[in-house]
Amino acid sequence: MNPIDIGVGLAVVILFTLISAKLxxxxxxxxxxxxxxxxxxxxxxxxxxxxxxxxFYLAAGALTRFRYRxxxxxxxxETKGGARSWTNVFANGGVAALFAVxxxxxxxxxxxxxxxxxxxxxxxxxxxTEVGTLYPNEPRMITRxxxxxxxxxxxxxxxxxxxxxxxxxxxxxxxxxAFHIESWSLPKMLLVSVSAGFVGSTSDSLLxxxxxxxxYCPTCEEETESNPHKCSSECRLIRGTRFLNNHSxxxxxxxxxxxxxxxxxxxxxx
Ligand SMILES: [Zn+2]
Numbered sequence: 001m002n003p004i005d006i007g008v009g010l011a012v013v014i015l016f017t018l019i020s021a022k023l024x025x026x027x028x029x030x031x032x033x034x035x036x037x038x039x040x041x042x043x044x045x046x047x048x049x050x051x052x053x054x055x056f057y058l059a060a061g062a063l064t065r066f067r068y069r070x071x072x073x074x075x076x077x078e079t080k081g082g083a084r085s086w087t088n089v090f091a092n093g094g095v096a097a098l099f100a101v102x103x104x105x106x107x108x109x110x111x112x113x114x115x116x117x118x119x120x121x122x123x124x125x126x127x128x129t130e131v132g133t134l135y136p137n138e139p140r141m142i143t144r145x146x147x148x149x150x151x152x153x154x155x156x157x158x159x160x161x162x163x164x165x166x167x168x169x170x171x172x173x174x175x176x177x178a179f180h181i182e183s184w185s186l187p188k189m190l191l192v193s194v195s196a197g198f199v200g201s202t203s204d205s206l207l208x209x210x211x212x213x214x215x216y217c218p219t220c221e222e223e224t225e226s227n228p229h230k231c232s233s234e235c236r237l238i239r240g241t242r243f244l245n246n247h248s249x250x251x252x253x254x255x256x257x258x259x260x261x262x263x264x265x266x267x268x269x270x
Contacts (some may be wrong), residue, residue, distance in 0.1 A: 001046065001104065009042025009050050016054060025061045029086035037093040044104025048181040049115060053096065055175040056123045059168065060092075063130040091250035092122040095258050110265045112182045113192055117261020118254040120172045120193040121200025125253060127168035128201050132161025142205040154225060154246060155209025169197030192264050200257025207249045214239040 017034050020026045026034055034057075042050045064084075099114035129152070132139065138148040139156035149156050173193030177186045184192075215227045215235035225246055227235040244252075 001043065005047050006043055009047050010039060012050065012054070013038030013042050016057070020057075020061065023061075024083050025064070026089070027083045027085045030084045030089050033086035033089035034084075034093075037089060037097045040097040041100045045100035045115065048179045049100055049103070049112075051179050052116070052119060052172065052176050052181065053093065056119050056172060059123060059171065060126045060130075063127060087247040088250075091247040092126065092254065093119075094251060095254040096122070099258060109182055109184075109269070110262050113261035113265030114258040115261070116172065116176055116181075116189070116192050117196030117200070117264075118258035120169045120197035120261070121204075121254045121257025122250070123168040123172055124165040124197035124201040124257075125204045125250065127164035128161040129164075131164035131167075132156070132158045135160040141209055142202070143209040153208075154212050154214075154249070155205050155207075157205060165197055165201050166194065169194040172197070188268060191268070192261050195264060196257040196260040199260045200253045203256045204249055204253035207244065207252060208246075210240065212240045212244045212246065212249050213237060213242050 013035060017026070017031055017038065020034065021028075021031045038050070038053065041053050095118040096115050099111045099118060103111040103115070133151045135151065135158035137158075139151055139153070139158035139161065141147045141149055141153075142155050142157050145157075151158075170190060170193070173186070173190040176182075176193065177184070177189040213225070213227070214237075215224050215229070216222075216238045217224050217229040217231065217233050217235045219231050219233040220229060223238070224230075224235060227237075229235050
């Protein structure tokens with residue numbers, strides 16, 4: 001770890017966080033979380049790892065804003081104008097940051113496999129959600145493909161969403177290859193990013209459709225994923241467990257993505 005690289009990396013992290021805060025892409029808590037995660041990646045992973053984190057971040061930020069009004073009308077937009085909270089930042093970037101710390105402590109290709117896998121899973125899931133909700137028809141539940149559900153429901157699948165998964169995963173693999181992080185061939189980079197992205201975001205959908213808490217708001221007479229509801233009424237649990245919300249499911253799926261990355265590097269060391 002070169003002190004100049006670390007200095008440059010930290011400066012880039014601070015700059016991006018301030019711009020994001022200015023553009024209201026992050027809440028105040030989200031800003032501190034992004035500084036923390038960005039600093040860990042810059043210090044322990046280095047500039048090339050940081051560039052991959054930024055690629056993910058820029059794609060997610062741009063897409064959240066992409067046709068925000070349409071999603072607002074459909075009721076599927078992120079709240080607060082799409083600003084990400086600290087829970088959202090940690091759920092998406094926490095596992096990747098942990099792999100960066102492992103790299104700093106031990107070094108070795110498997111940690112980059114975990115980092116790329118975790119980020120690819122987070123990126124795929126973000127793009128699947130953001131692009132998938134623009135699908136003009138009703139999506140279907142991953143566990144019951146015949147059942148149509150409201151766009152934005154956890155566990156919902158649509159052709160746009162699946163396309164988003166693949167595009168996000170390919171994008172991260174190509175960026176990782178372009179920045180020459182680890183001396184992997186492009187096929188190996190894509191094998192890790194696409195497999196981890198697909199398995200990670202699919203496990204996100206499966207958990208979202210099964211174990212994730214789902215509530216019913218008696219005031220608005222509708223199903224919701226948040227308790228209390230946006231109308232601030234106390235909701236009744238109708239499915240899943242209270243301990244798993246959208247963010248914890250996200251965190252678990254990035255762990256799955258990271259593990260897929262590690263396993264693939266162990267299977268294909270060359
Ligand atoms: Zn309500």
